[in-house]
Amino acid sequence: QTVTLSVPGMNCATCPITVKKAMEGVAGVTAVTVDFAAKTARATYNPRRTNAAAIAAASTNAGYPARAIQN
Numbered sequence: 001q002t003v004t005l006s007v008p009g010m011n012c013a014t015c016p017i018t019v020k021k022a023m024e025g026v027a028g029v030t031a032v033t034v035d036f037a038a039k040t041a042r043a044t045y046n047p048r049r050t051n052a053a054a055i056a057a058a059s060t061n062a063g064y065p066a067r068a069i070q071n
Contacts, residue, residue: 003052004070005041007034007059015064016041022062026050041066 007019016034019041023032028049034041043055052068059066 001047002042002044003055003068005043005052005056005059005066006039006069007041007064007066008039009064010034010036010039018062019059019064019066022058022064023055026055026058029055040069 010016010019013036016036020032020034023029023041023043026045028046029043030046031044032041041059043052045051045055056066056068
């Protein structure tokens with residue numbers, strides 16, 4: 001399953017790296033792509049192991065509040 005998340009707080013070149021690492025650290029996440037220009041992240045995950053809220057929380061806990069905008 002894939003979810004697109006809004007991450008409006010990304011404002012520097014290293015922000016997407018931090019967001020990507022945080023989201024990839026969630027058990028069940030298999031891939032993350034971050035679009036710095038659009039301030040979004042797209043995560044592919046196993047819905048039996050995690051969910052969009054947990055992925056958003058990981059980014060938020062890393063200092064970049066995120067919310068799901070599209071599944």
